[in-house]
Amino acid sequence: MSGSSTDQPAPDEFAGGGRFDGDESGHAGDSDELARSAWRRGARLASLPIGYAGRATLGLGKKLAGTPAEAVTEEMQRRAADQLFRVLGELKGGAMKFGQALSMFESALPEEFAAPYRKHLSRLQDSAPPMPTSRVHSVLARELGGDWRSRFRSFEARPAAAASIGQVHRAVWQDGRRVAVKVQYPGADEALRSDLRQLGRLSRVISPLVGGMDVQPLVDELTARIEEELDYTIEAASQQQAADGFAGHPDFVVPAVIAHTSRVMVTEWLDGIPMSRAEAFEPERRNRVALRYVRFLFAGPSTVGLLHADPHPGNFLILADDRLGVVDFGLVARLPEGLPPAMGRILRIARSGDAAMVAAGLHAEGFVPSDVDAEDLLDYLSPFVEPATVPEFEFTRDWMRAQFHRVKDPHSSNGVATRLNLPPSYLLIHRVWLGGIAVLSQLHARAPFASVLEEFLPGYAEPKPG
Numbered sequence: 058m059s060g061s062s063t064d065q066p067a068p069d070e071f072a073g074g075g076r077f078d079g080d081e082s083g084h085a086g087d088s089d090e091l092a093r094s095a096w097r098r099g100a101r102l103a104s105l106p107i108g109y110a111g112r113a114t115l116g117l118g119k120k121l122a123g124t125p126a127e128a129v130t131e132e133m134q135r136r137a138a139d140q141l142f143r144v145l146g147e148l149k150g151g152a153m154k155f156g157q158a159l160s161m162f163e164s165a166l167p168e169e170f171a172a173p174y175r176k177h178l179s180r181l182q183d184s185a186p187p188m189p190t191s192r193v194h195s196v197l198a199r200e201l202g203g204d205w206r207s208r209f210r211s212f213e214a215r216p217a218a219a220a221s222i223g224q225v226h227r228a229v230w231q232d233g234r235r236v237a238v239k240v241q242y243p244g245a246d247e248a249l250r251s252d253l254r255q256l257g258r259l260s261r262v263i264s265p266l267v268g269g270m271d272v273q274p275l276v277d278e279l280t281a282r283i284e285e286e287l288d289y290t291i292e293a294a295s296q297q298q299a300a301d302g303f304a305g306h307p308d309f310v311v312p313a314v315i316a317h318t319s320r321v322m323v324t325e326w327l328d329g330i331p332m333s334r335a336e337a338f339e340p341e342r343r344n345r346v347a348l349r350y351v352r353f354l355f356a357g358p359s360t361v362g363l364l365h366a367d368p369h370p371g372n373f374l375i376l377a378d379d380r381l382g383v384v385d386f387g388l389v390a391r392l393p394e395g396l397p398p399a400m401g402r403i404l405r406i407a408r409s410g411d412a413a414m415v416a417a418g419l420h421a422e423g424f425v426p427s428d429v430d431a432e433d434l435l436d437y438l439s440p441f442v443e444p445a446t447v448p449e450f451e452f453t454r455d456w457m458r459a460q461f462h463r464v465k466d467p468h469s470s471n472g473v474a475t476r477l478n479l480p481p482s483y484l485l486i487h488r489v490w491l492g493g494i495a496v497l498s499q500l501h502a503r504a505p506f507a508s509v510l511e512e513f514l515p516g517y518a519e520p521k522p523g
Contacts, residue, residue: 187219188242193226196240200321207231208316212238220371222249222286227326235326236315239289246287286387293317295363296324296386302361308349309356310382327382329374336500342379347452347502348509349381354493355396355513364390366485368492370499390485397482401516407435407442422480429476437473441490444506457498 193214197205206212210229217237218225222245226238242248285291293314300311312325335346350373357363365372367388374382403418415438416431425434435442440460444450479487497504510517 187216187224190214192243193224193240196243196320197238200318201316209236228323230315230323234315236323237312237326239322239324241287241289241320246283249283249287282388285389288319289317289322289387290319292385292387293322295389296322296384299357299361299363299365299383299386302363308380309353310376310380311386312382312384324384327374327376327384329376329382331371332373332375332381333370333499335370335375340503343500344503345379346375346381347497347500348504349379351493351497351504351506352509352513353381353383354489355509358390358392358395359513359515362391362393362395364392364396364485364489366390366489368489368496370496388485390482390489396486396514398516400483400486401510401514401518404442404445404510404514405517405519407438408445410435424478424480424483425473425476426478429473433473440494444494445510446507448505448507449503450506451501451503452494452497453501454498457495 193216201208208231210231210233212228213226215226216224217227223239223241226240228236228238230236296311297314300313303309303311310327312327314322314324316323332346332350335343338346353373354365354368357365363386365383365386365388367385372383372385374384376382399418399422403415403422406414406418412431412435416425416429416434419425419434420427420429444452
């Protein structure tokens with residue numbers, strides 16, 4: 058939830074997420090409709106692998122006709138990227154949420170896949186076709202009462218951001234404060250569940266569209282968190298807890314919640330630009346933004362007892378003074394005692410290279426069986442350990458891609474991945490850690506990762522003598 062910024066390159070973009078492609082009334086054609094038919098939505102999602110297969114057949118024909126293979130491949134990938142964004146973006150719901158989550162990991166894709174997808178997947182981080190104004194007003198009347206307009210001095214019909222299950226409007230509250238009004242799409246709950254079921258069924262055939270990435274775990278995790286994402290009452294409580302805990306912080310800003318129901322949430326407005334644009338900053342500023350991003354992810358549990366568990370760049374805004382604004386608390390891990398100290402202790406041991414002690418520690422926590430090969434296990438953990446072994450680590454797409462290929466290789470680490478058993482309390486922590494590394498790689502950031510761990514990760518710092 059954010060506002061406009063003087064640093065924006067185009068007048069029709071809004072800094073918290075979103076490009077509006079319709080007219081001033083909020084109508085943008087057929088894409089405004091959140092399709093409620095499970096059959097219709099399933100058919101649209103099924104068109105992704107079917108379309109890919111058709112393009113592959115067409116590409117083979119072009120190659121046989123003498124068209125250079127390189128040109129054919131580039132055209133196929135461009136068309137696949139166009140279709141992927143169009144289908145996932147227009148369907149909203151679980152389809153778009155899947156696309157947003159996927160967009161964090163484009164840095165891990167092989168370059169021949171990443172190049173044509175990068176532009177389209179990054180748009181899914183903070184944009185979607187909006188719903189009609191009449192429907193917005195209907196939701197507001199149902200949730201806030203027939204006199205909902207009296208709560209606002211003004212309310213902009215044109216959305217500032219449109220995302221997977223809701224969109225945001227700028228307004229002025231009755232006391233004069235600028236606010237962001239988050240309105241959930243009617244039928245979002247049915248659409249979310251339908252999409253995720255279909256994506257789960259299609260996970261094996263969708264995988265080739267994204268460079269062979271295994272998408273089933275991502276779908277499973279999104280499915281497990283449906284109810285939390287749909288209930289703005291839960292989100293409002295989480296966001297206000299974070300806003301209170303970070304009030305006055307020199308680096309982070311969380312907008313306070315002003316009013317809410319289960320389908321509408323009103324918060325303070327933030328002016329800023331999406332963190333995804335930091336990739337174009339000069340190195341010093343880009344690294345400063347990246348450091349604040351990773352510090353926030355680790356600071357949440359120790360400062361307010363919450364881990365922000367949706368780390369894609371669309372949820373983070375760079376304010377005019379370079380503080381980091383943080384929005385969308387629909388997915389959090391509640392950690393009232395902070396991050397588990399065992400994580401820090403095991404990572405500190407892994408940094409020293411003691412494979413046997415790492416295996417013993419993970420076995421004691423129930424993460425791995427006792428017979429797992431210790432050296433293979435340490436090798437599998439290297440993406441998490443390597444950035445902590447030097448004073449500053451440079452995260453790049455090439456490095457991330459190499460980690461992805463190594464872990465995906467069935468012969469690498471002798472199948473350790475299939476033997477891991479993360480307890481439920483660690484699942485979101487693992488996702489945030491991996492997602493954060495992927496985003497840092499997108500930004501090509503150089504950051505003192507080890508110092509962040511020493512500051513915020515219990516058990517990581519070397520024990521003090523005596």
